Amino acid sequence: MNKPSDSLATRWQSLRDEVAEVALRCGRAPEEICIIGVTKYVDAETTRELVLAGAHDLGESRPQTLWDKAVALANLPCRWHLIGPLQRNKVRKTLPQVHVIHSIDSLKLANFIENVAAELGLLVQGLIEVNISGDASKQGVPPDQFEELLGQLEPLKNLRICGLMGMSGLGDGAKEVSGQFEQLRILRDKAIANGTAGSLTLKELSMGMSDDFPLAIAQGATMIRVGSRLFP
Numbered sequence: 001m002n003k004p005s006d007s008l009a010t011r012w013q014s015l016r017d018e019v020a021e022v023a024l025r026c027g028r029a030p031e032e033i034c035i036i037g038v039t040k041y042v043d044a045e046t047t048r049e050l051v052l053a054g055a056h057d058l059g060e061s062r063p064q065t066l067w068d069k070a071v072a073l074a075n076l077p078c079r080w081h082l083i084g085p086l087q088r089n090k091v092r093k094t095l096p097q098v099h100v101i102h103s104i105d106s107l108k109l110a111n112f113i114e115n116v117a118a119e120l121g122l123l124v125q126g127l128i129e130v131n132i133s134g135d136a137s138k139q140g141v142p143p144d145q146f147e148e149l150l151g152q153l154e155p156l157k158n159l160r161i162c163g164l165m166g167m168s169g170l171g172d173g174a175k176e177v178s179g180q181f182e183q184l185r186i187l188r189d190k191a192i193a194n195g196t197a198g199s200l201t202l203k204e205l206s207m208g209m210s211d212d213f214p215l216a217i218a219q220g221a222t223m224i225r226v227g228s229r230l231f232p
């Protein structure tokens, strides 16, 4: 674990080591898991330090902050993940900067992104966010509506759905959290088995944060989103 005196580079390396260790323990290859450094707690300067330490996937929950940092760090080898809600009036400025949008949760938003992406000549990757914890405060489509939404998004051309995103419930115990992550994976597997996924492989499962990424890796996470562990 971290000591307060550790440098950011040391904390990043220790996170990478732990992810690799957990992956191997679960019989998975460490390279299957993309670590997204969530930089919403820090400014562009500290974000730059993280990239220089070796983090190439960065996450922000607010579109405006993502734009600002993408511009500030434009010369660095990093790609941006939007992990928070996207309002329609922010789509046009976000699309050229973003690698994956993790928060697609309605047909309306998806159609809007599809149209703007077509206009800009972009192919955008998105994840369907599912409310696996059932917390009323959480974003995401309810699990029982996931497959219907997926069926509606499958034909889109400029927005390509590449997987699912979920967040565990605040204060839930390990067993419950593990069950929530398992549910996300099962939703994916069922959609593929039922044919609802069509041509989509739904390879990505974005789940797990500082407190629960080992449980998420055990349940098949391909992207983990880690912030406070890097910026204590």
Ligand SMILES: *Cc1c(COP(=O)(O)O)cnc(C)c1O
Pocket (backbone or CB within 6 Å): 038, 040, 061, 083, 084, 167, 209, 210, 211, 225, 226, 227, 228, 229
């Ligand atoms: C803030 C945030 C994270 C990172 O959480 P930590 O507990 O700080 O690691 C991950 N995902 C989303 C959607 C977030 O908003």
